[in-house]
Amino acid sequence: MKAWLCETLDGIGAMRMHDLPTSEPAAGQVRIAIRAASLNFPDLLIVEGKYQMKPPLPFVPGSEFAGTIDAVGADVKHLRPGMAVAAIAGTGGFATHACVDAERVLPLPPGFALEDGAAFAFTYGTSHHALMDRAALQPGETVLVLGAAGGVGTSAVQIAKAAGAKVIAAASSDEKCALCTRIGADATLNYTTQDVRETLKALTGGKGPDVVYDPVGGALAEPVFRSIAWRGRYLVVGFAGGGIPALPWNLALLKGASVVGVFWGDFIKREPEASAAALGQLAQWYAQGKVRPVIDALLPMSELPAAYARMGSRQVQGKLLLVNE
Numbered sequence: 001m002k003a004w005l006c007e008t009l010d011g012i013g014a015m016r017m018h019d020l021p022t023s024e025p026a027a028g029q030v031r032i033a034i035r036a037a038s039l040n041f042p043d044l045l046i047v048e049g050k051y052q053m054k055p056p057l058p059f060v061p062g063s064e065f066a067g068t069i070d071a072v073g074a075d076v077k078h079l080r081p082g083m084a085v086a087a088i089a090g091t092g093g094f095a096t097h098a099c100v101d102a103e104r105v106l107p108l109p110p111g112f113a114l115e116d117g118a119a120f121a122f123t124y125g126t127s128h129h130a131l132m133d134r135a136a137l138q139p140g141e142t143v144l145v146l147g148a149a150g151g152v153g154t155s156a157v158q159i160a161k162a163a164g165a166k167v168i169a170a171a172s173s174d175e176k177c178a179l180c181t182r183i184g185a186d187a188t189l190n191y192t193t194q195d196v197r198e199t200l201k202a203l204t205g206g207k208g209p210d211v212v213y214d215p216v217g218g219a220l221a222e223p224v225f226r227s228i229a230w231r232g233r234y235l236v237v238g239f240a241g242g243g244i245p246a247l248p249w250n251l252a253l254l255k256g257a258s259v260v261g262v263f264w265g266d267f268i269k270r271e272p273e274a275s276a277a278a279l280g281q282l283a284q285w286y287a288q289g290k291v292r293p294v295i296d297a298l299l300p301m302s303e304l305p306a307a308y309a310r311m312g313s314r315q316v317q318g319k320l321l322l323v324n325e
Helices: 039-045 112-117 120-134 151-162 175-180 195-203 218-226 248-253 263-272 272-287 302-314
Strands: 002-005 014-021 029-041 064-072 085-090 097-101 106-107 142-145 166-171 187-190 211-214 231-236 258-261 297-302 319-323
Touching: 002 302, 014 302, 029 106, 029 112, 029 302, 039 302, 064 112, 064 231, 085 112, 085 120, 112 297, 112 319, 120 151, 120 211, 120 263, 120 272, 142 263, 151 166, 151 175, 151 211, 151 272, 166 175, 166 195, 175 187, 187 195, 195 211, 211 218, 218 248, 263 272, 297 302, 302 319
Parallel strands: 142 166, 142 211, 166 187, 211 231, 231 258, 297 319
Antiparallel strands: 002 014, 029 064, 029 097, 029 319, 064 085, 085 106
16 A cells, blocks of 8 residues: 655655555454545644644544445454445554544445545544534525635535525635635635625624634634624634734623634544534435535545645645545
8 A cells, every 4th residue: 555654743845655464354354445535624634743643653644535335354344345435543544554443434325426525524524523513504694604615614614504504605805706606605705805794794784693603713703702792602613814813801891792613523432423413414404416526636545745735735625535546
């Protein structure tokens, strides 16, 4: 098998693709012949030692991937060779094969493309947990999605629309805003050229958004929080903008608003039944055409450094996939 190894925490420039023995699955594991792996923002942080999960060196990065099971370890009853599956394994995806604990493997329904499977669970699972569970989003409410053209952002736009909400998509360029309109956003906000507070006031009739979905953090957080509706819910999803904001606590008091943390990784560990139910609903929405991953580009697995560079420069719209031919 071939695999990209992270042997130091010096970033993508220090990584090399290696020829390695193809591992056999241990008891409770399956081996997946990987078709596609998606690049998520944590994959950028983990090779620099900046992510909350720090696997022992050396490791193969790549948290989310899809392919076909080609070997099954002992004690695995519900999975078999030949099944199309997706995996949320934390590591191992930037390779041709990976051995994964069976509990981290999701069989894909018939008609679910492997490329979509590699771009689905992490982002759509996060957004469903955020909007439907943590925010208890109701039909007719208004959702503001920050970083709306990215991987989690595009999933949040689609899920909010599937739930019957009005969606305002905020992004950093007119091109990204146009993408958000194509996937269902009711209105857009270019936060590099438009005044955030005045635009939100105009788009909501002065009320403000009921729910804010924020995977960006940084300088946008305070003006957006100042614009939130009474009893609004501000979802803290991540900090792709680089900075962790320090909000004045009086803003939450004045709006009767909630600051709500979203940590999908622990949610799936602590509440596996709820997580499985959410993914089941998402699979139904996929089959109905209500949600579908936005694929920015398909690159050969050998071009992982170029994929990291594209993500690091904030060029990606939707999800970026590495594929094995």
